[in-house]
Amino acid sequence: MNIGQAASASGVSAKMIRYYEQVGLIASPARTEAGYRDYSPDEVHMLRFIRRARDLGFSVEQMTNLLALWSDRSRASGDVKRFAMAHVVELERKMRELHAMAETLRHLAKTCHGDERPNCPIIEELSSGHEAAPPKPRRSASRRYGAH
Amino acid sequence: MNIGQAASASGVSAKMIRYYEQVGLIASPARTEAGYRDYSPDEVHMLRFIRRARDLGFSVEQMTNLLALWSDRSRASGDVKRFAMAHVVELERKMRELHAMAETLRHLAKTCHGDERPNCPIIEELSSGHEAAPPKPRRSASRRYGAH
DNA sequence: CTTGACCTTCCAGTCACTGGAAACTCTATC
DNA sequence: GATAGAGTTTCCAGTGACTGGAAGGTCAAG
Structure with missing residues (x-):
């Protein structure tokens, strides 16, 4: 082949x-x-x-x-399961990160009229606001997701 | 400065x-x-x-x-809102992708004893199984997330 | 025998950085 | 004034998981 x-x-x-x-x-x-x-x-x-x-x-x-x-025919199924579940934990961490970003943005967008007027709380908040998305990145210098 | x-x-x-x-x-x-x-x-x-x-x-x-x-002081707040919401949609798409992966893995792991015996449905499913995670990647050649 | 689809290698680019080398500048202390 | 250490400059290379493309070799059909 x-x-x-x-x-x-x-x-x-x-x-x-x-x-x-x-x-x-x-x-x-x-x-x-x-x-x-x-x-x-x-x-x-x-x-x-x-x-x-x-x-x-x-x-x-x-x-x-x-x-x-x-x-490896002799490895314990527990090894595989641990490996899989560690990955699930990691996937969930990334999901939470994305979720926090989306939540913040949705929250900002809710207060924006979204009409013809220039006044926009989204931009204002990004410009002068408090801390942004990650709920509290406690220790990890985690990767981010550029959407393009 | x-x-x-x-x-x-x-x-x-x-x-x-x-x-x-x-x-x-x-x-x-x-x-x-x-x-x-x-x-x-x-x-x-x-x-x-x-x-x-x-x-x-x-x-x-x-x-x-x-x-x-x-x-741009004269741009419409609607422009900003559209931009923000398009990003939210993208973030949610990625979340769904991660969610599908995690769900599949959790499902596989549930049927695995996770003990000392070598028999492991996770590996077996990956080895010979049907289609995997993305619920159905209909058209996008989307980016993926290597967890490392 | 030619055409076109396939295969080979190798090099460059993607995205958003990070690390490090070599050389310079600034500030503080002796 | 000498010196040490911290900060700055540029530039080059590497990350992960690929993708694109060039230049050339191979194969099967017509």
Whole structure:
């Protein structure tokens, strides 16, 4: 199976497959005489696993751990569960962050007439207001989400 | 006011201030004879505005628009409100995405014993399962959130 | 034999920063 | 006046997870 077929069979683009190989998430596959990558059914299976993990928001580094757990037949299911739940906690933290931003903005927008007049409490609050969104970023220098 | 003072007065680090200048979000400030950046109270005020906008999850590009709205005394408050609400919609889209991921993971984890035995439905589902998290990514090639 | 779809490698760009090096300036102390 | 330490300057490189594109090799169909 060449890379294009592996891509459509797994849902991971050819570009991404090469990238995952490059960063060491997956091993280099066999090559044809002409130098084309040649994927076995098992490797395509692994790519599908990777795609699903990525759809659940796991980073490449975390996927490395997941693949290790996957291929380790003797690991305890508790290890997997702990890993999954730690990720859930992280997802929820990000959700709360986004929620706080949205809440603040909705609150500001509620007091804005939204008409033709220039007077706008949203801008005024951003301009001179008190502290903004994150309810209270207590210790984490967390990543932010530029919407673009 | 030099850059360090402007940084602590605004909550935007010196590094970020230089970066924002470099990418054109803010204008180059005056310089002292020695070449040090010299910020006026108005510029520090603008930096605070920027920090609050960033805390609400606006990208640099969006902040450029916000600054334009800020300094345009004749713009309609409706323009600002529309801009803010579009961002809220985007934040909510991301929240739903994260929520779907967390839900899927929690669901998988619920069926996992989480003990010493190797049998683990989480891994099994990722390995051979049906479609994963995003409830149904209908058209957007949306950004994802690697938790690291 | 040519066309076009595929594959290969490599380099650059994205976004919003952060870290660090080398060199300069400022302020305080001795 | 010398010196130390903190602050500033520029510039370059790296982050994560890709995506785009150029230049060239390969394959199957007509």
